Amino acid sequence: MENVPQQRVLCEVCRKEQEKQKLEAHRSPYVQDTARRASRPRAKSQPYKSIEQCVREAKALGISYGQFVARGLDRM
Known part of the structure; x- marks a missing residue:
């Protein structure tokens, strides 16, 4: 990476990929919990x-x- 501030660690493509992975990691337990709730009666x-x-x-x-x-x- 050239002509970027020193604080920038990732390029734009890598940053978006990392953000997508974080979202998937946080979304996964919620989806599993919803499926578990639907499978048994309240x-x-x-x-x-x-x-x-x-x-x-x-x-x-x-x-x-x-x-x-x-x-x-x-x-x-």
């Missing part, structure tokens, strides 16, 4: 069991109510 749309039923089922499994809920078993 947890909020599923109704919850009553607390009494959750306590009975947790006791039958030998775990606490908190562990039962943390595992997501409180949803129907």
Whole structure:
């Protein structure tokens, strides 16, 4: 590169290519996350069991109510 400021490290073509690679790297997780969300149903749309039923089922499994809920078993 000739007749350019010393701060310039890349030519215009290389700079655009590097910027494109950065965009692809940042876009990739978003696309994967969107596909993952679409593949499983939303947890909020599923109704919850009553607390009494959750306590009975947790006791039958030998775990606490908190562990039962943390595992997501409180949803129907």
